[in-house]
Amino acid sequence: MTTSLSGKELASALRQDVTARAARLTAGGTPPKLAVVVATDDEGSAWYVRSIARSAEKAGIVCDIVDLGADADRDAIADRLAELSRDRAVHGIIVQTPLPTGISAADVAGQVAVAKDVDGANPASLGRLVAGIPAFAPATAEAVVAILDHHHIGLEGVEVAVVGRSTVVGKPLAHLLLDRNATVTVCHSRTTDLPAVTSRADVVVAAVGRPSLIGADHVRSGAVVVDVGTNPTDDGGLVGDVDAGAVTGKASALTPVPGGVGPVTTALLLRHTVEAAEGQV
Amino acid sequence: MTTSLSGKELASALRQDVTARAARLTAGGTPPKLAVVVATDDEGSAWYVRSIARSAEKAGIVCDIVDLGADADRDAIADRLAELSRDRAVHGIIVQTPLPTGISAADVAGQVAVAKDVDGANPASLGRLVAGIPAFAPATAEAVVAILDHHHIGLEGVEVAVVGRSTVVGKPLAHLLLDRNATVTVCHSRTTDLPAVTSRADVVVAAVGRPSLIGADHVRSGAVVVDVGTNPTDDGGLVGDVDAGAVTGKASALTPVPGGVGPVTTALLLRHTVEAAEGQV
Numbered sequence: 001m002t003t004s005l006s007g008k009e010l011a012s013a014l015r016q017d018v019t020a021r022a023a024r025l026t027a028g029g030t031p032p033k034l035a036v037v038v039a040t041d042d043e044g045s046a047w048y049v050r051s052i053a054r055s056a057e058k059a060g061i062v063c064d065i066v067d068l069g070a071d072a073d074r075d076a077i078a079d080r081l082a083e084l085s086r087d088r089a090v091h092g093i094i095v096q097t098p099l100p101t102g103i104s105a106a107d108v109a110g111q112v113a114v115a116k117d118v119d120g121a122n123p124a125s126l127g128r129l130v131a132g133i134p135a136f137a138p139a140t141a142e143a144v145v146a147i148l149d150h151h152h153i154g155l156e157g158v159e160v161a162v163v164g165r166s167t168v169v170g171k172p173l174a175h176l177l178l179d180r181n182a183t184v185t186v187c188h189s190r191t192t193d194l195p196a197v198t199s200r201a202d203v204v205v206a207a208v209g210r211p212s213l214i215g216a217d218h219v220r221s222g223a224v225v226v227d228v229g230t231n232p233t234d235d236g237g238l239v240g241d242v243d244a245g246a247v248t249g250k251a252s253a254l255t256p257v258p259g260g261v262g263p264v265t266t267a268l269l270l271r272h273t274v275e276a277a278e279g280q281v
Numbered sequence: 282m283t284t285s286l287s288g289k290e291l292a293s294a295l296r297q298d299v300t301a302r303a304a305r306l307t308a309g310g311t312p313p314k315l316a317v318v319v320a321t322d323d324e325g326s327a328w329y330v331r332s333i334a335r336s337a338e339k340a341g342i343v344c345d346i347v348d349l350g351a352d353a354d355r356d357a358i359a360d361r362l363a364e365l366s367r368d369r370a371v372h373g374i375i376v377q378t379p380l381p382t383g384i385s386a387a388d389v390a391g392q393v394a395v396a397k398d399v400d401g402a403n404p405a406s407l408g409r410l411v412a413g414i415p416a417f418a419p420a421t422a423e424a425v426v427a428i429l430d431h432h433h434i435g436l437e438g439v440e441v442a443v444v445g446r447s448t449v450v451g452k453p454l455a456h457l458l459l460d461r462n463a464t465v466t467v468c469h470s471r472t473t474d475l476p477a478v479t480s481r482a483d484v485v486v487a488a489v490g491r492p493s494l495i496g497a498d499h500v501r502s503g504a505v506v507v508d509v510g511t512n513p514t515d516d517g518g519l520v521g522d523v524d525a526g527a528v529t530g531k532a533s534a535l536t537p538v539p540g541g542v543g544p545v546t547t548a549l550l551l552r553h554t555v556e557a558a559e560g561q562v
Contacts, residue, residue, distance in 0.1 A: 104414075106409075106412035106413065106414055107414060110414075122408070123405065123408030123409045123411065123412040123414055124404065124405045124408050125408065126407075126408035126411050126412060127403070127404035127405050127406065127407035127408025127409070127410075127411070128387075128404045128408070129408075130404065130407050130408070130411065130448060130452050130453075131387035131404040131407060131448045132387065132448065133385075133387055133388060133391075133404055156471060157471050157472065157473040158473075159473075159478070165459050167411060167412045167413065171411050171456065171459075172411075174455070174467070175452065178446050178452075178467055178469070181469070181471035183466065183467070183468050183469070183471075183472040183473070183478060184466065184467050185464065185465065185466040185467075186455070186459055186464070186465050186466075187464050188459070188462070188464070190437060190438050190462035190464075191438065191464040192438040192439075192440075192464070197440075197464060200481070
Protein backbone atom coordinates (compact mmCIF):
# COMPACT_ATOMS: atom_id res chain seq x y z
CA MET A 1 0.00 0.00 0.00
CA THR A 2 1.45 3.32 -1.06
CA THR A 3 -0.10 6.37 0.57
CA SER A 4 -0.53 9.42 -1.64
CA LEU A 5 1.00 12.42 0.14
CA SER A 6 -1.27 15.11 -1.24
CA GLY A 7 -0.24 18.73 -0.86
CA LYS A 8 -3.73 20.07 -1.41
CA GLU A 9 -4.99 19.99 2.15
CA LEU A 10 -1.82 21.64 3.47
CA ALA A 11 -1.85 24.25 0.69
CA SER A 12 -5.46 25.05 1.51
CA ALA A 13 -4.70 25.48 5.22
CA LEU A 14 -1.72 27.70 4.38
CA ARG A 15 -3.84 29.81 2.01
CA GLN A 16 -6.51 30.23 4.66
CA ASP A 17 -3.93 31.51 7.15
CA VAL A 18 -2.39 33.78 4.50
CA THR A 19 -5.80 35.18 3.54
CA ALA A 20 -6.57 36.12 7.16
CA ARG A 21 -3.17 37.76 7.63
CA ALA A 22 -3.41 39.60 4.29
CA ALA A 23 -6.81 40.97 5.33
CA ARG A 24 -5.38 42.23 8.63
CA LEU A 25 -2.46 43.86 6.81
CA THR A 26 -4.78 45.51 4.31
CA ALA A 27 -7.11 46.72 7.08
CA GLY A 28 -4.04 48.16 8.81
CA GLY A 29 -3.11 50.15 5.72
CA THR A 30 -0.39 47.82 4.41
CA PRO A 31 -1.88 45.81 1.54
CA PRO A 32 0.67 43.05 0.93
CA LYS A 33 2.18 43.19 -2.53
CA LEU A 34 4.20 40.67 -4.51
CA ALA A 35 6.18 41.58 -7.63
CA VAL A 36 7.05 38.85 -10.13
CA VAL A 37 9.79 39.88 -12.54
CA VAL A 38 9.60 38.05 -15.86
CA ALA A 39 12.04 38.19 -18.78
CA THR A 40 11.03 35.27 -20.97
CA ASP A 41 8.32 34.31 -23.42
CA ASP A 42 8.47 30.69 -22.28
CA GLU A 43 4.87 29.42 -22.13
CA GLY A 44 5.32 27.13 -19.13
CA SER A 45 6.71 30.06 -17.23
CA ALA A 46 3.81 32.32 -18.28
CA TRP A 47 1.35 29.68 -17.10
CA TYR A 48 3.11 29.39 -13.74
CA VAL A 49 3.25 33.16 -13.25
CA ARG A 50 -0.48 33.52 -14.00
CA SER A 51 -1.21 30.76 -11.49
CA ILE A 52 0.82 32.55 -8.79
CA ALA A 53 -0.95 35.82 -9.60
CA ARG A 54 -4.39 34.17 -9.36
CA SER A 55 -3.52 32.50 -6.03
CA ALA A 56 -2.13 35.76 -4.67
CA GLU A 57 -5.18 37.76 -5.64
CA LYS A 58 -7.53 35.15 -4.18
CA ALA A 59 -5.62 35.45 -0.88
CA GLY A 60 -5.82 39.24 -0.90
CA ILE A 61 -2.22 39.84 -2.01
CA VAL A 62 -1.67 42.34 -4.80
CA CYS A 63 0.45 40.72 -7.51
CA ASP A 64 2.34 42.84 -10.06
CA ILE A 65 3.75 40.96 -13.02
CA VAL A 66 6.72 43.03 -14.18
CA ASP A 67 7.39 41.80 -17.71
CA LEU A 68 10.72 43.08 -19.00
CA GLY A 69 10.56 41.07 -22.23
CA ALA A 70 12.63 38.14 -23.43
CA ASP A 71 15.39 40.43 -24.72
CA ALA A 72 15.97 42.27 -21.43
CA ASP A 73 19.66 42.58 -20.58
CA ARG A 74 21.33 41.82 -17.25
CA ASP A 75 21.45 45.41 -16.06
CA ALA A 76 17.82 46.12 -16.92
CA ILE A 77 16.75 43.14 -14.81
CA ALA A 78 19.16 43.91 -11.96
CA ASP A 79 18.18 47.59 -11.92
CA ARG A 80 14.48 46.78 -11.80
CA LEU A 81 15.04 44.33 -8.94
CA ALA A 82 16.99 46.99 -7.05
CA GLU A 83 14.19 49.49 -7.66
CA LEU A 84 11.53 47.07 -6.43
CA SER A 85 13.72 46.37 -3.39
CA ARG A 86 13.60 50.10 -2.56
CA ASP A 87 9.85 50.41 -3.24
CA ARG A 88 8.17 50.48 0.18
CA ALA A 89 4.83 49.34 -1.29
CA VAL A 90 6.39 46.05 -2.49
CA HIS A 91 6.89 43.31 0.13
CA GLY A 92 7.87 40.26 -1.88
CA ILE A 93 9.90 39.87 -5.08
CA ILE A 94 10.22 36.79 -7.28
CA VAL A 95 12.68 36.49 -10.16
CA GLN A 96 11.00 34.14 -12.60
CA THR A 97 13.19 31.72 -14.55
CA PRO A 98 14.24 31.07 -17.25
CA LEU A 99 16.06 34.35 -17.81
CA PRO A 100 17.53 35.38 -21.18
CA THR A 101 20.55 33.28 -22.20
CA GLY A 102 23.73 34.13 -20.32
CA ILE A 103 22.02 35.85 -17.38
CA SER A 104 22.47 34.05 -14.07
CA ALA A 105 19.47 34.08 -11.74
CA ALA A 106 21.75 33.95 -8.69
CA ASP A 107 23.66 36.97 -10.01
CA VAL A 108 20.68 39.28 -10.67
CA ALA A 109 18.86 38.02 -7.56
CA GLY A 110 21.75 39.53 -5.59
CA GLN A 111 19.78 42.77 -6.10
CA VAL A 112 16.68 41.49 -4.29
CA ALA A 113 16.59 42.79 -0.70
CA VAL A 114 16.90 39.82 1.65
CA ALA A 115 13.80 40.99 3.54
CA LYS A 116 11.75 40.78 0.31
CA ASP A 117 13.42 37.69 -1.13
CA VAL A 118 10.36 35.44 -0.71
CA ASP A 119 11.74 32.69 -2.93
CA GLY A 120 15.22 32.70 -1.37
CA ALA A 121 16.90 33.49 -4.69
CA ASN A 122 19.53 35.94 -3.45
CA PRO A 123 22.74 34.05 -2.57
CA ALA A 124 22.83 36.17 0.60
CA SER A 125 19.53 34.55 1.67
CA LEU A 126 20.98 31.14 0.95
CA GLY A 127 24.10 31.91 2.97
CA ARG A 128 21.99 33.12 5.90
CA LEU A 129 19.94 29.93 5.70
CA VAL A 130 23.12 27.84 5.84
CA ALA A 131 24.51 29.94 8.71
CA GLY A 132 21.26 29.76 10.70
CA ILE A 133 20.40 33.48 10.37
CA PRO A 134 16.75 34.35 9.54
CA ALA A 135 16.05 34.37 5.80
CA PHE A 136 13.41 33.05 3.43
CA ALA A 137 14.19 29.57 2.10
CA PRO A 138 13.46 28.78 -1.54
CA ALA A 139 9.76 27.90 -1.42
CA THR A 140 10.11 24.57 -3.23
CA ALA A 141 12.75 23.32 -0.79
CA GLU A 142 10.64 24.44 2.16
CA ALA A 143 7.58 22.78 0.63
CA VAL A 144 9.30 19.38 0.72
CA VAL A 145 9.85 19.63 4.47
CA ALA A 146 6.36 21.08 5.02
CA ILE A 147 4.59 18.26 3.15
CA LEU A 148 6.53 15.64 5.15
CA ASP A 149 5.66 17.42 8.40
CA HIS A 150 2.01 17.66 7.40
CA HIS A 151 1.85 13.91 6.87
CA HIS A 152 3.71 13.24 10.15
CA ILE A 153 6.79 11.76 8.51
CA GLY A 154 9.63 12.29 10.98
CA LEU A 155 13.05 13.54 9.88
CA GLU A 156 15.08 13.30 13.11
CA GLY A 157 17.90 10.79 12.59
CA VAL A 158 16.35 9.67 9.31
CA GLU A 159 18.42 9.02 6.18
CA VAL A 160 17.34 11.22 3.30
CA ALA A 161 18.69 11.03 -0.25
CA VAL A 162 18.24 14.25 -2.21
CA VAL A 163 18.60 13.64 -5.94
CA GLY A 164 19.60 16.90 -7.61
CA ARG A 165 22.04 19.61 -6.52
CA SER A 166 20.45 22.77 -7.92
CA THR A 167 20.88 26.09 -6.14
CA VAL A 168 17.10 26.50 -5.99
CA VAL A 169 16.08 23.08 -4.65
CA GLY A 170 18.64 20.36 -3.91
CA LYS A 171 21.27 22.41 -2.08
CA PRO A 172 18.98 24.52 0.13
CA LEU A 173 16.83 21.45 0.82
CA ALA A 174 19.91 19.60 2.10
CA HIS A 175 20.37 22.37 4.67
CA LEU A 176 16.72 22.42 5.72
CA LEU A 177 16.90 18.66 6.25
CA LEU A 178 20.16 18.95 8.23
CA ASP A 179 18.45 21.55 10.42
CA ARG A 180 15.85 18.89 11.14
CA ASN A 181 18.58 16.42 12.13
CA ALA A 182 18.26 14.17 9.11
CA THR A 183 21.38 12.48 7.73
CA VAL A 184 21.49 13.85 4.20
CA THR A 185 23.08 12.49 1.04
CA VAL A 186 23.09 14.68 -2.06
CA CYS A 187 23.21 12.68 -5.31
CA HIS A 188 23.36 13.94 -8.88
CA SER A 189 24.11 13.07 -12.49
CA ARG A 190 27.66 12.04 -11.61
CA THR A 191 26.69 9.73 -8.76
CA THR A 192 28.26 6.41 -9.72
CA ASP A 193 25.47 4.07 -8.64
CA LEU A 194 22.32 6.11 -8.05
CA PRO A 195 19.96 3.18 -7.29
CA ALA A 196 22.41 1.87 -4.67
CA VAL A 197 22.60 5.25 -2.95
CA THR A 198 18.90 6.13 -3.03
CA SER A 199 17.74 2.66 -2.02
CA ARG A 200 19.64 3.02 1.27
CA ALA A 201 17.48 6.00 2.23
CA ASP A 202 14.36 6.20 4.36
CA VAL A 203 13.20 9.21 2.33
CA VAL A 204 14.07 9.88 -1.31
CA VAL A 205 13.54 13.35 -2.78
CA ALA A 206 13.70 13.64 -6.57
CA ALA A 207 14.51 17.17 -7.77
CA VAL A 208 16.20 16.90 -11.11
CA GLY A 209 13.62 17.60 -13.80
CA ARG A 210 13.79 14.34 -15.70
CA PRO A 211 10.66 12.15 -16.12
CA SER A 212 10.94 8.56 -14.80
CA LEU A 213 14.39 9.17 -13.33
CA ILE A 214 13.38 7.34 -10.17
CA GLY A 215 11.99 3.84 -10.65
CA ALA A 216 11.46 0.76 -8.49
CA ASP A 217 15.21 0.01 -8.35
CA HIS A 218 15.86 3.37 -6.71
CA VAL A 219 13.55 2.91 -3.77
CA ARG A 220 13.71 0.39 -1.00
CA SER A 221 10.55 -1.23 0.22
CA GLY A 222 8.72 1.04 2.62
CA ALA A 223 10.61 4.22 1.79
CA VAL A 224 8.90 7.60 1.45
CA VAL A 225 9.30 9.32 -1.93
CA VAL A 226 8.88 13.04 -2.57
CA ASP A 227 8.63 14.09 -6.20
CA VAL A 228 9.65 17.69 -6.85
CA GLY A 229 9.77 17.28 -10.64
CA THR A 230 7.30 19.16 -12.84
CA ASN A 231 7.96 18.07 -16.38
CA PRO A 232 5.45 19.12 -19.05
CA THR A 233 4.06 16.32 -21.21
CA ASP A 234 3.18 16.52 -24.91
CA ASP A 235 -0.53 16.52 -24.13
CA GLY A 236 -0.27 19.59 -21.87
CA GLY A 237 -0.08 17.65 -18.62
CA LEU A 238 2.59 17.45 -15.97
CA VAL A 239 4.69 14.51 -14.74
CA GLY A 240 7.26 14.32 -11.98
CA ASP A 241 10.73 12.78 -11.82
CA VAL A 242 9.36 9.58 -10.30
CA ASP A 243 7.84 6.71 -12.29
CA ALA A 244 4.78 6.57 -10.04
CA GLY A 245 3.52 3.33 -11.56
CA ALA A 246 6.80 1.54 -10.83
CA VAL A 247 7.17 2.88 -7.31
CA THR A 248 3.58 2.36 -6.21
CA GLY A 249 3.34 -0.78 -4.09
CA LYS A 250 7.02 -0.57 -3.10
CA ALA A 251 7.23 2.88 -1.49
CA SER A 252 5.18 3.41 1.65
CA ALA A 253 4.21 6.89 0.49
CA LEU A 254 4.62 9.13 -2.56
CA THR A 255 3.74 12.74 -3.34
CA PRO A 256 1.60 13.03 -6.47
CA VAL A 257 2.40 15.26 -9.46
CA PRO A 258 0.42 17.42 -9.88
CA GLY A 259 -1.11 18.05 -6.46
CA GLY A 260 1.90 17.32 -4.25
CA VAL A 261 4.81 19.70 -3.70
CA GLY A 262 3.55 22.22 -6.30
CA PRO A 263 0.52 23.71 -4.51
CA VAL A 264 2.45 23.85 -1.21
CA THR A 265 5.24 25.80 -2.94
CA THR A 266 2.81 28.43 -4.20
CA ALA A 267 1.12 28.71 -0.80
CA LEU A 268 4.51 29.16 0.89
CA LEU A 269 5.45 31.95 -1.55
CA LEU A 270 2.29 33.72 -0.44
CA ARG A 271 3.00 33.07 3.23
CA HIS A 272 6.49 34.47 2.82
CA THR A 273 4.96 37.58 1.23
CA VAL A 274 2.66 38.26 4.21
CA GLU A 275 5.55 37.49 6.56
CA ALA A 276 7.65 40.04 4.67
CA ALA A 277 4.81 42.58 4.89
CA GLU A 278 4.56 41.87 8.62
CA GLY A 279 8.31 42.58 8.84
CA GLN A 280 9.30 39.12 10.01
CA VAL A 281 12.61 38.78 8.15
CA MET B 282 49.50 -0.10 4.73
CA THR B 283 48.09 3.31 5.59
CA THR B 284 49.70 6.22 3.76
CA SER B 285 50.14 9.40 5.76
CA LEU B 286 48.65 12.30 3.79
CA SER B 287 50.93 15.03 5.01
CA GLY B 288 49.94 18.64 4.39
CA LYS B 289 53.45 19.98 4.87
CA GLU B 290 54.72 19.66 1.32
CA LEU B 291 51.57 21.26 -0.11
CA ALA B 292 51.62 24.04 2.50
CA SER B 293 55.23 24.74 1.66
CA ALA B 294 54.49 24.95 -2.08
CA LEU B 295 51.53 27.25 -1.40
CA ARG B 296 53.65 29.49 0.84
CA GLN B 297 56.33 29.69 -1.82
CA ASP B 298 53.78 30.85 -4.38
CA VAL B 299 52.26 33.31 -1.89
CA THR B 300 55.69 34.72 -1.03
CA ALA B 301 56.46 35.42 -4.69
CA ARG B 302 53.07 37.07 -5.25
CA ALA B 303 53.34 39.11 -2.05
CA ALA B 304 56.76 40.36 -3.17
CA ARG B 305 55.36 41.43 -6.54
CA LEU B 306 52.45 43.21 -4.84
CA THR B 307 54.79 44.99 -2.44
CA ALA B 308 57.13 46.00 -5.27
CA GLY B 309 54.09 47.36 -7.11
CA GLY B 310 53.17 49.55 -4.14
CA THR B 311 50.41 47.34 -2.69
CA PRO B 312 51.89 45.50 0.31
CA PRO B 313 49.29 42.80 1.08
CA LYS B 314 47.78 43.17 4.52
CA LEU B 315 45.75 40.81 6.66
CA ALA B 316 43.78 41.93 9.73
CA VAL B 317 42.88 39.35 12.38
CA VAL B 318 40.15 40.57 14.72
CA VAL B 319 40.32 38.95 18.15
CA ALA B 320 37.89 39.30 21.06
CA THR B 321 38.86 36.52 23.42
CA ASP B 322 41.56 35.68 25.93
CA ASP B 323 41.39 32.00 25.03
CA GLU B 324 44.95 30.67 24.96
CA GLY B 325 44.48 28.22 22.12
CA SER B 326 43.13 31.05 20.03
CA ALA B 327 46.05 33.34 20.93
CA TRP B 328 48.47 30.59 19.94
CA TYR B 329 46.72 30.12 16.60
CA VAL B 330 46.62 33.85 15.86
CA ARG B 331 50.34 34.21 16.60
CA SER B 332 51.05 31.29 14.28
CA ILE B 333 49.04 32.94 11.45
CA ALA B 334 50.84 36.23 12.06
CA ARG B 335 54.24 34.53 11.93
CA SER B 336 53.37 32.68 8.71
CA ALA B 337 52.02 35.87 7.15
CA GLU B 338 55.10 37.88 7.99
CA LYS B 339 57.41 35.15 6.69
CA ALA B 340 55.51 35.27 3.39
CA GLY B 341 55.75 39.06 3.18
CA ILE B 342 52.15 39.76 4.23
CA VAL B 343 51.65 42.43 6.87
CA CYS B 344 49.50 41.01 9.66
CA ASP B 345 47.64 43.30 12.06
CA ILE B 346 46.21 41.63 15.15
CA VAL B 347 43.27 43.80 16.17
CA ASP B 348 42.59 42.78 19.77
CA LEU B 349 39.27 44.18 20.97
CA GLY B 350 39.42 42.38 24.33
CA ALA B 351 37.30 39.56 25.71
CA ASP B 352 34.56 41.96 26.85
CA ALA B 353 34.01 43.58 23.44
CA ASP B 354 30.32 43.89 22.59
CA ARG B 355 28.65 42.94 19.32
CA ASP B 356 28.56 46.46 17.89
CA ALA B 357 32.19 47.16 18.71
CA ILE B 358 33.22 44.04 16.78
CA ALA B 359 30.82 44.66 13.90
CA ASP B 360 31.85 48.33 13.62
CA ARG B 361 35.52 47.47 13.56
CA LEU B 362 34.96 44.85 10.87
CA ALA B 363 33.03 47.40 8.80
CA GLU B 364 35.83 49.92 9.25
CA LEU B 365 38.48 47.39 8.17
CA SER B 366 36.28 46.54 5.18
CA ARG B 367 36.45 50.20 4.13
CA ASP B 368 40.21 50.51 4.78
CA ARG B 369 41.90 50.36 1.37
CA ALA B 370 45.20 49.25 2.90
CA VAL B 371 43.61 46.07 4.31
CA HIS B 372 43.08 43.19 1.86
CA GLY B 373 42.06 40.27 4.05
CA ILE B 374 40.03 40.10 7.27
CA ILE B 375 39.69 37.16 9.66
CA VAL B 376 37.23 37.07 12.56
CA GLN B 377 38.88 34.86 15.14
CA THR B 378 36.65 32.59 17.24
CA PRO B 379 35.60 32.13 19.97
CA LEU B 380 33.82 35.47 20.33
CA PRO B 381 32.37 36.70 23.62
CA THR B 382 29.33 34.70 24.79
CA GLY B 383 26.16 35.49 22.86
CA ILE B 384 27.89 36.98 19.82
CA SER B 385 27.41 34.99 16.62
CA ALA B 386 30.42 34.83 14.30
CA ALA B 387 28.13 34.55 11.25
CA ASP B 388 26.26 37.67 12.38
CA VAL B 389 29.26 39.98 12.89
CA ALA B 390 31.05 38.50 9.86
CA GLY B 391 28.19 39.93 7.81
CA GLN B 392 30.18 43.18 8.13
CA VAL B 393 33.25 41.74 6.39
CA ALA B 394 33.38 42.82 2.73
CA VAL B 395 33.02 39.71 0.56
CA ALA B 396 36.13 40.72 -1.40
CA LYS B 397 38.19 40.69 1.85
CA ASP B 398 36.49 37.70 3.47
CA VAL B 399 39.53 35.43 3.19
CA ASP B 400 38.12 32.82 5.57
CA GLY B 401 34.64 32.77 4.02
CA ALA B 402 32.96 33.79 7.29
CA ASN B 403 30.36 36.19 5.90
CA PRO B 404 27.13 34.28 5.14
CA ALA B 405 27.07 36.19 1.84
CA SER B 406 30.34 34.48 0.87
CA LEU B 407 28.86 31.13 1.82
CA GLY B 408 25.74 31.80 -0.28
CA ARG B 409 27.86 32.81 -3.25
CA LEU B 410 29.89 29.62 -2.85
CA VAL B 411 26.68 27.55 -2.86
CA ALA B 412 25.31 29.48 -5.85
CA GLY B 413 28.55 29.14 -7.84
CA ILE B 414 29.45 32.86 -7.73
CA PRO B 415 33.10 33.76 -6.97
CA ALA B 416 33.82 34.00 -3.23
CA PHE B 417 36.44 32.80 -0.78
CA ALA B 418 35.63 29.43 0.76
CA PRO B 419 36.36 28.85 4.44
CA ALA B 420 40.04 27.94 4.38
CA THR B 421 39.66 24.72 6.39
CA ALA B 422 37.00 23.35 4.04
CA GLU B 423 39.11 24.26 1.02
CA ALA B 424 42.17 22.67 2.66
CA VAL B 425 40.40 19.29 2.78
CA VAL B 426 39.87 19.31 -0.98
CA ALA B 427 43.36 20.69 -1.62
CA ILE B 428 45.10 17.98 0.42
CA LEU B 429 43.13 15.25 -1.41
CA ASP B 430 44.03 16.82 -4.76
CA HIS B 431 47.66 17.09 -3.77
CA HIS B 432 47.79 13.37 -3.00
CA HIS B 433 45.94 12.52 -6.25
CA ILE B 434 42.84 11.16 -4.53
CA GLY B 435 40.00 11.57 -7.02
CA LEU B 436 36.59 12.92 -6.01
CA GLU B 437 34.57 12.50 -9.21
CA GLY B 438 31.72 10.07 -8.52
CA VAL B 439 33.25 9.12 -5.18
CA GLU B 440 31.18 8.70 -2.02
CA VAL B 441 32.29 11.06 0.73
CA ALA B 442 30.93 11.11 4.27
CA VAL B 443 31.42 14.45 6.03
CA VAL B 444 31.05 14.07 9.79
CA GLY B 445 30.09 17.45 11.24
CA ARG B 446 27.69 20.10 9.99
CA SER B 447 29.29 23.32 11.17
CA THR B 448 28.90 26.54 9.21
CA VAL B 449 32.68 26.89 9.03
CA VAL B 450 33.67 23.40 7.90
CA GLY B 451 31.07 20.66 7.33
CA LYS B 452 28.47 22.60 5.37
CA PRO B 453 30.78 24.56 3.04
CA LEU B 454 32.90 21.43 2.54
CA ALA B 455 29.81 19.53 1.38
CA HIS B 456 29.37 22.14 -1.36
CA LEU B 457 33.02 22.09 -2.41
CA LEU B 458 32.80 18.30 -2.70
CA LEU B 459 29.55 18.50 -4.69
CA ASP B 460 31.27 20.93 -7.04
CA ARG B 461 33.85 18.20 -7.60
CA ASN B 462 31.09 15.72 -8.44
CA ALA B 463 31.40 13.66 -5.27
CA THR B 464 28.25 12.09 -3.79
CA VAL B 465 28.17 13.68 -0.35
CA THR B 466 26.57 12.53 2.89
CA VAL B 467 26.57 14.92 5.84
CA CYS B 468 26.43 13.12 9.21
CA HIS B 469 26.30 14.60 12.70
CA SER B 470 25.55 13.97 16.35
CA ARG B 471 21.98 12.92 15.54
CA THR B 472 22.91 10.43 12.85
CA THR B 473 21.33 7.19 14.01
CA ASP B 474 24.09 4.76 13.08
CA LEU B 475 27.26 6.72 12.36
CA PRO B 476 29.59 3.71 11.77
CA ALA B 477 27.12 2.27 9.25
CA VAL B 478 26.97 5.54 7.33
CA THR B 479 30.68 6.39 7.36
CA SER B 480 31.81 2.87 6.55
CA ARG B 481 29.91 3.03 3.25
CA ALA B 482 32.10 5.93 2.11
CA ASP B 483 35.23 5.96 -0.04
CA VAL B 484 36.41 9.07 1.80
CA VAL B 485 35.55 9.98 5.40
CA VAL B 486 36.12 13.53 6.65
CA ALA B 487 35.95 14.06 10.42
CA ALA B 488 35.19 17.67 11.38
CA VAL B 489 33.48 17.62 14.74
CA GLY B 490 36.07 18.45 17.38
CA ARG B 491 35.88 15.31 19.48
CA PRO B 492 38.98 13.12 20.04
CA SER B 493 38.67 9.46 18.94
CA LEU B 494 35.21 10.02 17.44
CA ILE B 495 36.21 7.99 14.39
CA GLY B 496 37.56 4.50 15.09
CA ALA B 497 38.07 1.30 13.14
CA ASP B 498 34.30 0.59 13.04
CA HIS B 499 33.68 3.85 11.20
CA VAL B 500 36.00 3.17 8.28
CA ARG B 501 35.81 0.50 5.67
CA SER B 502 38.95 -1.25 4.55
CA GLY B 503 40.82 0.87 2.01
CA ALA B 504 38.95 4.11 2.68
CA VAL B 505 40.69 7.48 2.79
CA VAL B 506 40.31 9.41 6.05
CA VAL B 507 40.76 13.16 6.46
CA ASP B 508 41.03 14.42 10.02
CA VAL B 509 40.03 18.08 10.44
CA GLY B 510 39.90 17.92 14.25
CA THR B 511 42.40 19.89 16.30
CA ASN B 512 41.75 19.03 19.91
CA PRO B 513 44.25 20.21 22.52
CA THR B 514 45.60 17.54 24.86
CA ASP B 515 46.49 17.97 28.54
CA ASP B 516 50.20 17.86 27.75
CA GLY B 517 49.95 20.80 25.34
CA GLY B 518 49.76 18.68 22.19
CA LEU B 519 47.08 18.33 19.54
CA VAL B 520 44.96 15.34 18.51
CA GLY B 521 42.40 15.00 15.76
CA ASP B 522 38.91 13.48 15.70
CA VAL B 523 40.25 10.18 14.38
CA ASP B 524 41.74 7.44 16.54
CA ALA B 525 44.80 7.12 14.33
CA GLY B 526 46.02 3.97 16.04
CA ALA B 527 42.74 2.18 15.43
CA VAL B 528 42.36 3.30 11.83
CA THR B 529 45.96 2.68 10.75
CA GLY B 530 46.18 -0.60 8.84
CA LYS B 531 42.50 -0.41 7.83
CA ALA B 532 42.31 2.93 6.01
CA SER B 533 44.39 3.24 2.85
CA ALA B 534 45.38 6.78 3.80
CA LEU B 535 44.98 9.21 6.70
CA THR B 536 45.90 12.85 7.25
CA PRO B 537 48.06 13.30 10.36
CA VAL B 538 47.27 15.71 13.20
CA PRO B 539 49.25 17.89 13.49
CA GLY B 540 50.79 18.31 10.03
CA GLY B 541 47.79 17.46 7.88
CA VAL B 542 44.90 19.84 7.17
CA GLY B 543 46.20 22.51 9.59
CA PRO B 544 49.24 23.84 7.73
CA VAL B 545 47.32 23.79 4.43
CA THR B 546 44.55 25.88 6.03
CA THR B 547 47.00 28.55 7.13
CA ALA B 548 48.69 28.59 3.72
CA LEU B 549 45.30 28.98 2.00
CA LEU B 550 44.40 31.93 4.25
CA LEU B 551 47.59 33.60 3.05
CA ARG B 552 46.87 32.71 -0.57
CA HIS B 553 43.39 34.20 -0.26
CA THR B 554 44.95 37.37 1.13
CA VAL B 555 47.25 37.84 -1.88
CA GLU B 556 44.35 36.97 -4.19
CA ALA B 557 42.29 39.64 -2.46
CA ALA B 558 45.16 42.13 -2.83
CA GLU B 559 45.40 41.20 -6.52
CA GLY B 560 41.66 41.93 -6.77
CA GLN B 561 40.62 38.42 -7.75
CA VAL B 562 37.31 38.23 -5.88
